[in-house]
Amino acid sequence: MGDTLPMIDTDIHPVMNGAHMQACLPEPWRSRWASGSRGPGHLGYWNPNGVMRSDTKLADGSKVEQAAENLSKHFMDKYEFSYGILNPAGALHVGLSPDPDYAAAVCSAGNQVVAEDWLKADSRYRASIVVSPQDPHLAAEEIHRCADNSGFVQVLMPSGQRMPYGQRFFYPIYEAAVVHDLPVAIHPGSEGVGVSGTPTAAGYPTTYFEWHTGLVGSYLAHLASLVCEGVFVKFPTLKFVLVEGGVAWLPPIMWRFDKNWKALRQTTPWLEKPPSAYIAEHIRVTTQPIEEPENMKHLHAMLEMFPADKMLMFSTDFPHWDGDTPDYVARSIPKSLQSRVMYDTAAELYKLPEAIDGE
Amino acid sequence: MANKGKQKIAVAKVGEIAVGDRKLVDVDGKSIGIFNVHGDHVAVLNVCPHQLAPICLGRVAGTTFASTPGEPLKWGRDGEILACPWHGWEFDLKTGEALADKRGLRKYPVTVEGERVYIEV
Numbered sequence: 001m002g003d004t005l006p007m008i009d010t011d012i013h014p015v016m017n018g019a020h021m022q023a024c025l026p027e028p029w030r031s032r033w034a035s036g037s038r039g040p041g042h043l044g045y046w047n048p049n050g051v052m053r054s055d056t057k058l059a060d061g062s063k064v065e066q067a068a069e070n071l072s073k074h075f076m077d078k079y080e081f082s083y084g085i086l087n088p089a090g091a092l093h094v095g096l097s098p099d100p101d102y103a104a105a106v107c108s109a110g111n112q113v114v115a116e117d118w119l120k121a122d123s124r125y126r127a128s129i130v131v132s133p134q135d136p137h138l139a140a141e142e143i144h145r146c147a148d149n150s151g152f153v154q155v156l157m158p159s160g161q162r163m164p165y166g167q168r169f170f171y172p173i174y175e176a177a178v179v180h181d182l183p184v185a186i187h188p189g190s191e192g193v194g195v196s197g198t199p200t201a202a203g204y205p206t207t208y209f210e211w212h213t214g215l216v217g218s219y220l221a222h223l224a225s226l227v228c229e230g231v232f233v234k235f236p237t238l239k240f241v242l243v244e245g246g247v248a249w250l251p252p253i254m255w256r257f258d259k260n261w262k263a264l265r266q267t268t269p270w271l272e273k274p275p276s277a278y279i280a281e282h283i284r285v286t287t288q289p290i291e292e293p294e295n296m297k298h299l300h301a302m303l304e305m306f307p308a309d310k311m312l313m314f315s316t317d318f319p320h321w322d323g324d325t326p327d328y329v330a331r332s333i334p335k336s337l338q339s340r341v342m343y344d345t346a347a348e349l350y351k352l353p354e355a356i357d358g359e
Numbered sequence: 360m361a362n363k364g365k366q367k368i369a370v371a372k373v374g375e376i377a378v379g380d381r382k383l384v385d386v387d388g389k390s391i392g393i394f395n396v397h398g399d400h401v402a403v404l405n406v407c408p409h410q411l412a413p414i415c416l417g418r419v420a421g422t423t424f425a426s427t428p429g430e431p432l433k434w435g436r437d438g439e440i441l442a443c444p445w446h447g448w449e450f451d452l453k454t455g456e457a458l459a460d461k462r463g464l465r466k467y468p469v470t471v472e473g474e475r476v477y478i479e480v
Contacts, residue, residue: 047447048442048447049442049444049446049447053444053445054416054417054418054444055412055413055416055417055444055445321445321446321447322446323445324410325410325411327411328410328411
């Protein structure tokens with residue numbers, strides 16, 4: 001692997017230096033951060049394996065994901081990635097804080113640390129501008145502030161939320177994103193955290209296992225909202241990335257969506273095409289955690305049921321516990337999709353150079 | 360293929376690996392973990408059958424037994440279950456079998472002669 005197949009990893013989680021974060025925060029948030037009251041935290045669902053992989057510790061006691069040079073050496077070099085999209089996950093949870101000013105300040109500090117500690121360190125890195133959606137106007141300001149740095153190639157928000165992302169409340173974020181031609185992405189992990197709604201429509205699950213399995217529901221709700229509310233009619237150039245939300249659920253939902261449209265389209269008359277057409281054009285999904293049916297031909301069949309060649313992008317989710325390695329994913333998908341999934345679709349979305357043939 | 364080319368290699372001294380502990384050895388380029396499970400030595404290829412993670416870097420602990428919903432969880436088998444550091448798949452160190460998958464660990468026969476622990480590779 002890597003000798004002939006160029007690869008872009010669309011979901012890497014670097015860990016920001018806490019002291020640098022603190023130094024980038026204005027008061028009173030610097031004092032708040034220093035006191036240890038950093039955000040809404042998490043629900044406390046227990047993963048016996050930990051959420052961060054346990055085998056990334058280096059000889060000096062630090063972890064691979066904590067410094068740009070170590071991530072470059074022990075991850076980017078090891079797998080021979082051409083580019084990696086950095087999605088700092090810490091500030092995502094803070095985005096569900098009830099205090100929109102604090103949340104925006106932490107996101108802003110995090111983006112500054114990414115720019116200074118990570119984007120400058122390695123030309124293979126690109127990053128997401130993390131924003132707190134609780135105040136979409138502050139989020140838009142943050143997008144405008146960061147967008148001049150060409151290392152930022154995406155806007156990132158938590159998929160845990162108090163209302164679906166198609167609602168007009170969030171339009172300032174999408175307006176700012178399209179001004180700079182940046183895709184908007186959501187990432188899971190904060191379902192049920194802070195001011196988010198319950199992690200599932202049925203309420204609070206009991207275990208991490210149950211919560212994690214049900215994350216698909218959050219993605220489904222945001223997808224239906226984005227399409228029905230006409231976000232892609234209002235913002236025809238907007239691309240929306242469903243990071244780590246699963247893949248195989250998509251085709252049956254597209255069928256259900258199109259069937260319903262035929263009967264109910266008068267309630268959303270701005271939709272002049274079947275919902276699946278908007279999805280194919282505007283939605284991108286990432287591979288990890290790739291579904292693993294006993295018969296992998298079943299996964300291949302699912303990948304034939306939607307335009308996976310245009311929508312699906314490879315991701316590792318490094319260093320989270322449920323990550324995928326590039327060789328595993330490349331082997332899991334049909335050969336005909338490999339170059340699209342492992343590189344081309346992401347290169348088009350994030351405006352990265354075309355793949356250089358490895359031959 | 361049976362025993363062709365198999366060699367017996369000393370990998371540790373008796374007492375070197377404490378109960379519950381492990382030692383990684385390199386045998387002809389293969390990384391192999393030697394575990395001391397309640398006094399018995401177990402040798403395992405350092406590759407998880409799922410996504411090829413370094414399984415021998417995972418935690419060794421116990422696990423829950425099957426139980427009835429709503430009743431207290433039952434814990435046991437301390438020191439016998441190896442969990443992968445990537446995806447948490449659990450393996451029985453005594454048999455090499457996974458607790459929730461058909462794929463198992465690659466194990467090597469272990470013998471103790473005198474003061475030395477040998478594996479057959």
